[in-house]
Amino acid sequence: MTASTPTSTVDSSSRRWVSLAAACTAAGMVWLAFADFGVAIPTVADDLHADLGTLQWANNAFSLVTGALVIAAGKFGDVFGRRRMLLLGIVLFGAFSVVGGLAHGMPLLIVGRGLMGVGAALILPATLALIPPQFTGRALLTAFGVWQAVAWGGDAIGPAIGGVLTHLLGWQWLFWVNVPLAVVAVLAIRAFTPESSDPHASSRVDWLGLVTIAAAVFALLYALTDGPSVGWDAPVVVGMLVAAVVLAVAWWVIELHVSHPLVDLRLFRLRAYDGALVANLTMNLAFAGLSYLLVLWLQNARGYGPVQAGLLVMPVVLGIFVFIPVGGRMDARFGGRRPAVVGLVVMSVGILGLGTTSTDSSLWVMGVALVVLGVGLGLMSTPVSSNTVGGVDEELAGTAAGVFKMSSMVGGSIGVALLAALGRSLSAGEWTRAARDAGLSGDDVDRARAALVNSSSFSDAIQSLPASERSAVTRSVVDAFSSGVGDAMVVTGILSALAAVVVVLVWPRPSRPTP
Numbered sequence: 001m002t003a004s005t006p007t008s009t010v011d012s013s014s015r016r017w018v019s020l021a022a023a024c025t026a027a028g029m030v031w032l033a034f035a036d037f038g039v040a041i042p043t044v045a046d047d048l049h050a051d052l053g054t055l056q057w058a059n060n061a062f063s064l065v066t067g068a069l070v071i072a073a074g075k076f077g078d079v080f081g082r083r084r085m086l087l088l089g090i091v092l093f094g095a096f097s098v099v100g101g102l103a104h105g106m107p108l109l110i111v112g113r114g115l116m117g118v119g120a121a122l123i124l125p126a127t128l129a130l131i132p133p134q135f136t137g138r139a140l141l142t143a144f145g146v147w148q149a150v151a152w153g154g155d156a157i158g159p160a161i162g163g164v165l166t167h168l169l170g171w172q173w174l175f176w177v178n179v180p181l182a183v184v185a186v187l188a189i190r191a192f193t194p195e196s197s198d199p200h201a202s203s204r205v206d207w208l209g210l211v212t213i214a215a216a217v218f219a220l221l222y223a224l225t226d227g228p229s230v231g232w233d234a235p236v237v238v239g240m241l242v243a244a245v246v247l248a249v250a251w252w253v254i255e256l257h258v259s260h261p262l263v264d265l266r267l268f269r270l271r272a273y274d275g276a277l278v279a280n281l282t283m284n285l286a287f288a289g290l291s292y293l294l295v296l297w298l299q300n301a302r303g304y305g306p307v308q309a310g311l312l313v314m315p316v317v318l319g320i321f322v323f324i325p326v327g328g329r330m331d332a333r334f335g336g337r338r339p340a341v342v343g344l345v346v347m348s349v350g351i352l353g354l355g356t357t358s359t360d361s362s363l364w365v366m367g368v369a370l371v372v373l374g375v376g377l378g379l380m381s382t383p384v385s386s387n388t389v390g391g392v393d394e395e396l397a398g399t400a401a402g403v404f405k406m407s408s409m410v411g412g413s414i415g416v417a418l419l420a421a422l423g424r425s426l427s428a429g430e431w432t433r434a435a436r437d438a439g440l441s442g443d444d445v446d447r448a449r450a451a452l453v454n455s456s457s458f459s460d461a462i463q464s465l466p467a468s469e470r471s472a473v474t475r476s477v478v479d480a481f482s483s484g485v486g487d488a489m490v491v492t493g494i495l496s497a498l499a500a501v502v503v504v505l506v507w508p509r510p511s512r513p514t515p
Contacts, residue, residue: 015192016134020143022188023127024150026090029181030120031151033097033174034063034288034412035158037113039295039310040171047171050106056225056420058110059292060413064221065117066124067409068214071262072205074125074403078198082126086193087186089122094182101175112175124405128385133196138332141386145328148381149321155287156317156374159295163310209254209262216247217410224417267400272336275507276387279340279380280404281411282499286351286492287316287377289415293423294354294366297485301359301478315367319350319374320381328382335510336383337503343383344500347376352493357486359479422488423481 041055050058077085093116100112128147135143165173223240230237255261267273291313298309330339353369388404 018188019134019193020131020146022185022192023086023130024147025181025185025188026086026093026123027127027147028150028154029090029093029178029185030066030123031154032158032161033116033120033178034409035155035291036162036165036174037062038292038416039159039162039299039306040166040174041296042299043166043171043306044109048104048106048109052420052424053225054106054110056417058106058113060221060225060416061110061114062117062120063288063409063413063416064217065114066120067406067413068210068217069118069121070125070405070409071213071403072210073121074129074400074405075205075262076122077126077129081195081197082129083189083193083195085122086126086130087189089119089126090182090185090189091119093119093123094179095119097175097178097182099175101172103172116178120409124409128405130193130196134194141328141332141382144386145324145382148385149324152320152324152377152381153317155291156320157314159291159313160307160310163295163306163308166306204260206254206258206260206262209251209258212247212251212254213262216244216251217413219247220244221413221417224414224421227421263403267403271506271508272387273400275503276336276340276384277404277407278499278506279344279503280384280388281407282344282496283347283377283380283384284408284411285415285418286347286496287373287415288412289417289419290351290354290373290489290492292416293419293485293488297357297482301482301485312363312366313370315370316374316377319371319376320378321374323375323378324381327379330379331383331386336387337507337509339379339383340507341500341503343376343378343380344496344503345376346379347373348493348496348500350374350376350493351489351496355486355490355493357482357489359482361482419488419492422491423484 037059041059044050044058045052045055073085073089096112096115096119099115100109103109103112131143131147132140162174165171165177219240223237223244226240227234227237232238255263255265294313295306295309298304298312299306304312327339327343330342350369350371350373353372354366356365356369385404388400
């Protein structure tokens, strides 16, 4: 009897790490899909003759649906079983990837990306909530660190993988690659992952709260996406911004009064949870937005192909992977507050370094700035996840994971929409005047404004101009786009620094260092 105990313990320990690897495979698919589409946008724009606003919807449909449903999906895991919801999510994710792979027009592409978000919403909170039941102590921090390394790794190398797939096989393979990965993940999770649920959780779902918060996020993204094209004072944009605020307030009131809310608002009484949530929202908003802008700028302003553009943003991976374990050790020794604040400050320095972007700026400067940015992200990753999921009671783990991943996905969507809006709005006036002076009609100027520079749609919009004027207008747009990207980075760096101040004020100091 005594001889068999060590073997049993080793087997159990091995099984939980295999289980973690399988869960991370599923989470990695989600984060790869979140990050790999942006680098393919110029190719998709040419193939499907789409304008930039429509392409942004294709990019954001995935994260918008994921962010809207992920809290409810966390609750489903609490009620029906986190392993069961994880398996369902992987199957749906793989199946709906086929829809995107078969798309021959923008409507079906947007639908496919959006439906993939349903599967992703089930995957993310389940993979996180399954960690605490299987790990404790330092192993729990290590498991969270592995999960975050996969998440940020998929996010960071997504453009490079997307660039390679787009160049070698076509952008459709951004979707087809998910099918074999889904099969492997399902088989491993069925074999190695134990079930986990909350036996006291209510099966009732707050559908009114779910629809209200989803509508609020949609209204905000709609305004940010269409504002640069139709004007920020357009009635539809102003109406959507007002609707976003009204719906967000309505959601909060609903959650206060329904008997079984979508989000247990007790979570927000935990100040450490609130501070970690602010840090997580900021890091995802900033990184998703700047990654999206940089790969577009590298291809359509600097002339690089999708593979080169994806590889040129890879230096961020170095900082992330080297400093994720450092952040975990700081969390274990000092608590999560210190590495989160330091990480936000370092991240803001890196983003401000990207503010030097111009048509002739050195790529070495961009590479160093991305490494610094990665250092900040690496320092924050484990402390933020461990304090938002591992730092709450197990009965709230699924909901806490859902809110945490909603802040990640919605933050990423808002980051893409916000930075793209900043980049376009801060530069539109410069080249618009040049286009009108060259003789471009008002309608063609509007078409050019809606298009991605150097895309087929942009070329069609300025086709009426003589060749010399087309070249001059294109150069003006490229210069203005580069300037807008740099200005957007500076604004984002300042916002990140302000977020560090908020975290300092919200997140209380630990009473003593965590042993």
